[in-house]
Amino acid sequence: MAPQWWRRFAVRGVFWRQYLDFGVTNVPFYLLPVTIFFWTIFFFFVAAPARRAVLANLRIIRPGASRLTNYFRTFLTLHNFAWTIADAADHKLAGTEFAYEVEGEEFLTQLGRAHGAILLTAHMGNYDLGAAIFAQRFDRPIRMVRVPEADEQTAAHLDASLERSGGGAVKVAYNTSSMALPLELLAAIRTGEIVSIQGDRPVAHASQRETRLFQQVVRLPDGPFMLGFVAEAPIFPLFIVRTSYHRYRVIARPPIHCRREEGDRNVVIAEAMERWSQTLEEVITTYWAQWFSFVPIFPRAKG
Amino acid sequence: MRRQEGYAFALSRLVARLGGRQVRRAEWSALETYGVGLLVFGISCVCAGRVLPLFVRATVLRVLLFGALPVLLWVTFLLLYYLVSLFIRLLRRFGLYSAPTNDPVQHLFFVWLTTVLSLLLVAKGSVWLQWLGGLWLGPLILNLISIPIERLLDQDLR
Numbered sequence: 186m187a188p189q190w191w192r193r194f195a196v197r198g199v200f201w202r203q204y205l206d207f208g209v210t211n212v213p214f215y216l217l218p219v220t221i222f223f224w225t226i227f228f229f230f231v232a233a234p235a236r237r238a239v240l241a242n243l244r245i246i247r248p249g250a251s252r253l254t255n256y257f258r259t260f261l262t263l264h265n266f267a268w269t270i271a272d273a274a275d276h277k278l279a280g281t282e283f284a285y286e287v288e289g290e291e292f293l294t295q296l297g298r299a300h301g302a303i304l305l306t307a308h309m310g311n312y313d314l315g316a317a318i319f320a321q322r323f324d325r326p327i328r329m330v331r332v333p334e335a336d337e338q339t340a341a342h343l344d345a346s347l348e349r350s351g352g353g354a355v356k357v358a359y360n361t362s363s364m365a366l367p368l369e370l371l372a373a374i375r376t377g378e379i380v381s382i383q384g385d386r387p388v389a390h391a392s393q394r395e396t397r398l399f400q401q402v403v404r405l406p407d408g409p410f411m412l413g414f415v416a417e418a419p420i421f422p423l424f425i426v427r428t429s430y431h432r433y434r435v436i437a438r439p440p441i442h443c444r445r446e447e448g449d450r451n452v453v454i455a456e457a458m459e460r461w462s463q464t465l466e467e468v469i470t471t472y473w474a475q476w477f478s479f480v481p482i483f484p485r486a487k488g
Numbered sequence: 489m490r491r492q493e494g495y496a497f498a499l500s501r502l503v504a505r506l507g508g509r510q511v512r513r514a515e516w517s518a519l520e521t522y523g524v525g526l527l528v529f530g531i532s533c534v535c536a537g538r539v540l541p542l543f544v545r546a547t548v549l550r551v552l553l554f555g556a557l558p559v560l561l562w563v564t565f566l567l568l569y570y571l572v573s574l575f576i577r578l579l580r581r582f583g584l585y586s587a588p589t590n591d592p593v594q595h596l597f598f599v600w601l602t603t604v605l606s607l608l609l610v611a612k613g614s615v616w617l618q619w620l621g622g623l624w625l626g627p628l629i630l631n632l633i634s635i636p637i638e639r640l641l642d643q644d645l646r
Contacts, residue, residue, distance in 0.1 A: 215524035430518035
C-alpha cells in the first residue's frame with residue numbers, strides 16, 4: 186500500500202482538491218479557461234481509469250462513432266468536469282454568483298413546496314452547486330446522499346465544502362452498507378426534509394435492480410424508489426447542467442410517484458425505475474458531455 | 489426566458505448600457521473571459537517566442553521548445569500564481585491586505601505584466617506585433633476611461 190503522504194497526490198487525493206481551492210482564489214477569472222484546459226490535458230493522461238470508463242460509456246451512448254471521436258468526447262467530458270468542480274469551489278470560497286435558467290419551473294416550484302420529497306439526480310453537471318443553489322433559493326435544508334470517497338481526507342474536504350457552499354443548509358450522508366441510513370432518510374422525509382440521491386450508478390452493498398438504459402440491461406439503485414414507496418413521497422428528477430461560462434440550466438422533470446395503492450411493491454418500483462431510466466436517457470442523450478460517470482455502467486462496456 | 493447579462497469589466501458594461509441593455513457586475517460573459525484570457529496568454533506566448541531564439545541556438549531544440557511553448561508558459565504562470573500568493577501572504581501578515589481571495593492582486597499583476605509586454609511589442613515589434621500590443625493597450629485605456637464614466641452614470645441614476 187502506498188504511504189500516507191504519497192496517497193495525498195493520487196488522482197482522488199486531497200492534494201488536488203486543496204490545489205483547486207488555491208487555483209480559484211488566485212487565478213484571475215480570465216485565465217481560468219487556459220489553466221483548466223491544460224489541467225484537463227494533464228488529467229486526461231493521469232486519470233486513466235476515469236478516461237477508460239467515460240470512453241466505454243460513450244461507446245454505448247454514441248454508437249457508431251470512431252475511436253478518435255470518442256477520445257475527443259472523453260476529453261470534452263473531463264474538461265466539463267474540471268469546469269464544474271472549479272465553479273463549485275469558486276461558489277464556496279469566493280461567493281461567485283452563477284447565472285442559471287430553469288427548465289420545468291413548475292416542477293421545481295412543486296419540489297420547493299413539497300413536505301418531504303426525494304430529489305433524484307445523476308453524476309451530471311454541477312450537482313454540488315445545484316444542491317447549494319436549491320437550498321438557498323427555497324430556503325430549505327437538503328440532505329445529500331453520496332458515495333463515500335476512497336480517500337478519507339478528500340471526503341472530509343468535500344463534506345466541509347458542501348456544507349459551506351450551501352450556507353449550512355446542505356448536509357451530507359454517506360451511502361454505505363449500514364442499515365441506519367435508510368431509517369435516517371425516512372425520518373428526514375417524514376419531518377419534511379428534501380433528500381437528494383444520485384440514481385445513475387449502483388453502489389456496492391446497496392440495494393439495486395435491473396432496468397434498461399440505452400437498450401442495455403443495467404443495474405441502478407432502487408433505494409430512492411423504496412424510500413419513496415415507504416414514505417409516500419414524490420421523487421423529482423432534477424439535473425443542473427453547464428451551458429456556458431458561469432451559466433447553468435436547472436432541468437426539473439415531472440415527479441415520479443411510487444404509490445402503495447397502485448399495486449404490488451415490486452411492480453410499482455419497477456415501473457418507477459423504468460420512468461427514471463427513460464428520463465435519465467433523455468438527459469444523457471442531450472448532455473452526454475456532462476455525464477461524469479467515471480465507472481463503466483453498461484455490462485457490454487465492462488467486458 | 490430573458491438571458492441575464494453581467495460583465496466584469498467597466499468597458500463591456502458601458503457598451504452594453506449604451507446599447508440600452510440592463511447589465512450588472514458579474515463574471516458571466518464567455519466572450520469577455522475567453523477574449524481577455526487568450527490575449528493575456530497569447531501576448532506572453534509571442535514575447536516568449538521572440539526571446540527564445542536569443543538563448544537557444546540549436547534548430548531542433550528551438551522547434552521542440554516552440555512546440556512546447558504554451559505548456560511551458562502554463563507552468564510558468566502556475567509558478568507566478570504561487571510567487572504572487574507568497575507576496576500576498578506577506579501583505580496579509582502586515583495587515584495590508586484583507587480581501588477573502590487573492591485574485592484581485594493577481595489580476596493587477598497580470599494586467600501590469602501584459603501591459604509591459606504590450607508596450608515592448610509596440611515599441612520594438614513588427615507591424616503585426618504592434619497591432620497585437622495595441623489590441624491590449626487600446627481596450628485597457630478605454631476600460632480605465634469607462635470606470636469614472638460608469639460611476640458618473642450610477643450617481644445620476646441615484
